[in-house]
Amino acid sequence: MKLDSTDRRILEVLQKQGRITNAQLSERINLSPSACHRRVQYLESEGYIRDYVALLNPRKVGRQTTVFVEITLSGQSDEILDAFEKAVALIPDVLECHLMAGTADYLLKVVAKDTEEFAQIHRRHLSRLPEVTQMQSSFALRTVFKTTAMPV
Numbered sequence: 001m002k003l004d005s006t007d008r009r010i011l012e013v014l015q016k017q018g019r020i021t022n023a024q025l026s027e028r029i030n031l032s033p034s035a036c037h038r039r040v041q042y043l044e045s046e047g048y049i050r051d052y053v054a055l056l057n058p059r060k061v062g063r064q065t066t067v068f069v070e071i072t073l074s075g076q077s078d079e080i081l082d083a084f085e086k087a088v089a090l091i092p093d094v095l096e097c098h099l100m101a102g103t104a105d106y107l108l109k110v111v112a113k114d115t116e117e118f119a120q121i122h123r124r125h126l127s128r129l130p131e132v133t134q135m136q137s138s139f140a141l142r143t144v145f146k147t148t149a150m151p152v
Contacts, residue, residue: 003048003152006029006031006039007039007043007048008152009028009029010025010029010036010039010040010043011043011048011049011150011152012149012152013025013028013029014040014049015148015149015150015152016149018052018053019052022036022037022040025040055148058111062113063111063112063113064113064114065111065112065113065114065115065117065118065139065140066109066110066111066139066140066143067109067110067111067112067118067137067138067139067140068107068108068109068110068137068138068140069107069108069110069126069135069136069137069138070100070103070104070106070107070134070135070136070137070138071084071104071105071106071107071108071129071132071134071135072103072104072105072132072133072134072135073105073106073131073132073133074131074132074133075131076105080130080131081099081105083130083131084106084129084130084131084132085097087128087129087130088106088108088129091121091125091126093110093111093112093121093125094108094109094110095109095110095111096108096109097109104136108126110126115139118137118139122137
């Protein structure tokens with residue numbers, strides 16, 4: 001399916017206001033409530049809308065430290081990559097894991113209360129990941145800009 005301008009407006013609004021009612025959404029995009037509801041259902045069924053989530057305030061939940069961890073593995077075979085990906089997916093403090101092109105094989109986004117807690121996460125989890133030969137951590141000093149909204 002190719003997205004038209006109405007679909008794009010729906011996606012733009014829902015990315016910023018996921019709890020908006022169908023009536024409010026239909027009014028914002030100038031479409032009848034029933035037509036709006038059908039479009040949203042179609043966007044969900046086709047996978048354009050993957051999930052609805054609540055975005056938490058990291059400070060309020062005690063996870064104000066963000067660390068980006070570059071990881072280099074011992075090789076690039078499917079077995080090594082699969083083993084690493086399965087193991088890292090089990091670490092709840094890892095919010096994102098990206099297979100990279102460049103010097104590092106993976107880039108992880110890890111959250112922690114502070115540097116001491118990150119040290120524990122490193123010792124208990126990250127240092128035990130399979131086939132890791134090198135790991136470099138960079139602490140974010142301040143988040144200047146952050147969004148979850150994709151351009152559509």
